[in-house]
Amino acid sequence: MTSDVEFRSVSKVFGSFLAVDDISFSVPRGSFFSLLGPSGCGKTTTLRMASGFEWPDAGDVVIAGQNMHNVPAYARPTNMVFQRWALFPHMTVTQNVAFGLEVDRRPRDEIARRVGEALELVGLTALAARKPAQLSGGQMQRVALARALVKQPKVLLLDEPLGALDLKLRMQMQLELKRIQREVGTTFIYVTHDQGEALTMSDQIAVMNRGRIDQLDTPQAIYDRPATRFVSSFIGNANLIPVDILDSDDTTAKVALGKVTFTSAANRKLTGKSGVLSLRHERIRLGDEAAACDVTASATITDAIFSGSAITYVMTLEASDAILTAEAPHDGTTAPQNVGATIAIGWDGDATTTFGDDDV
Ligand SMILES: Nc1ncnc2c1ncn2[C@@H]1O[C@H](COP(=O)(O)OP(=O)(O)OP(=O)(O)O)[C@@H](O)[C@H]1O
Numbered sequence: 001m002t003s004d005v006e007f008r009s010v011s012k013v014f015g016s017f018l019a020v021d022d023i024s025f026s027v028p029r030g031s032f033f034s035l036l037g038p039s040g041c042g043k044t045t046t047l048r049m050a051s052g053f054e055w056p057d058a059g060d061v062v063i064a065g066q067n068m069h070n071v072p073a074y075a076r077p078t079n080m081v082f083q084r085w086a087l088f089p090h091m092t093v094t095q096n097v098a099f100g101l102e103v104d105r106r107p108r109d110e111i112a113r114r115v116g117e118a119l120e121l122v123g124l125t126a127l128a129a130r131k132p133a134q135l136s137g138g139q140m141q142r143v144a145l146a147r148a149l150v151k152q153p154k155v156l157l158l159d160e161p162l163g164a165l166d167l168k169l170r171m172q173m174q175l176e177l178k179r180i181q182r183e184v185g186t187t188f189i190y191v192t193h194d195q196g197e198a199l200t201m202s203d204q205i206a207v208m209n210r211g212r213i214d215q216l217d218t219p220q221a222i223y224d225r226p227a228t229r230f231v232s233s234f235i236g237n238a239n240l241i242p243v244d245i246l247d248s249d250d251t252t253a254k255v256a257l258g259k260v261t262f263t264s265a266a267n268r269k270l271t272g273k274s275g276v277l278s279l280r281h282e283r284i285r286l287g288d289e290a291a292a293c294d295v296t297a298s299a300t301i302t303d304a305i306f307s308g309s310a311i312t313y314v315m316t317l318e319a320s321d322a323i324l325t326a327e328a329p330h331d332g333t334t335a336p337q338n339v340g341a342t343i344a345i346g347w348d349g350d351a352t353t354t355f356g357d358d359d360v
């Protein structure tokens with residue numbers, strides 16, 4: 001696979017603070033690639049080094065096969081979409097989108113054609129004559145996107161572009177962005193601290209933690225098989241429970257949770273006596289459904305929280321007094337459990353991952 005953007009051992013220091021710490025990754029051409037991580041982990045800094053607004057202190061950034069060492073932002077085949085999308089308020093939608101092409105002195109009929117196509121792509125043809133003040137947040141975001149895409153960059157860099165939108169609109173725009181990316185086939189590098197956003201849209205996600213990449217993989221692989229404790233707690237909802245380690249090889253660990261023993265997945269051979277088990281909330285089966293699991297136990301429900309499409313149960317595991325949280329779909333297929341009841345619960349060993357005590 002041809003890669004469009006490649007970071008080779010790139011670091012960035014601000015004063016004495018190492019904001020980006022020796023990261024390497026490569027983004028396949030035409031893919032949707034996300035940098036995901038908590039505030040301050042170095043996402044924007046990484047994106048700015050791709051765009052040329054920031055320079056690495058070490059390492060190389062290669063875009064479309066060319067080393068970007070000494071290549072200024074305006075000469076790079078990239079374009080950036082920001083969280084605050086800063087449209088020109090006195091210009092119409094059409095004029096906003098056309099602006100970059102006019103700066104480039106493209107012929108008038110070419111500008112009209114390309115702007116028309118870009119507005120069509122983002123679904124704004126009917127609003128072409130409006131000014132930004134007459135648009136909703138989601139529509140302004142589409143203008144910003146059209147303005148970036150009309151320049152036909154090889155790589156589009158997006159820094160939390162949906163951050164200012166409300167939740168419903170954000171979810172709608174996520175699907176829309178993914179459709180647009182597929183349609184134009186441009187490589188997207190998307191920065192977000194919202195795991196749902198990254199999981200929904202990306203072909204690949206790099207999970208960043210304190211300036212480093214903890215894991216780079218497909219959304220499903222990251223969700224199902226977290227490489228670090230940080231990833232397992234940052235993405236999705238997981239129980240992180242202390243366990244005894246009875247045995248381990250390179251890919252599995254035999255663990256004990258009180259009297260319950262089972263085989264869990266592991267990312268390496270765990271040599272310590274104790275570790276931490278990651279068990280996702282929705283992987284715990286309750287009541288009758290528990291019988292089909294390869295690990296079964298009994299637990300007493302201490303709290304139940306209703307959230308519409310799901311019910312979250314907090315429970316104490318009988319075998320060890322560990323406190324577990326389980327999420328059951330509220331889809332009419334299973335009866336809700338009562339607080340105070342002691343019920344059967346179960347999970348599959350290979351749905352869990354065990355980390356060593358010394359793992360991050
Ligand atoms: N120009 C700068 N001078 C000094 N420190 C900086 C500068 N820019 C960023 N930093 C620091 O580098 C770290 C990474 O910043 P960055 O903006 O890349 O984080 P981020 O992952 O984008 O966070 P957020 O999700 O909050 O936008 C932060 O601790 C930040 O304070």
Ligand SMILES: [Mg+2]
Nearest residue numbers: 043044045159
């Ligand atoms: Mg940022």
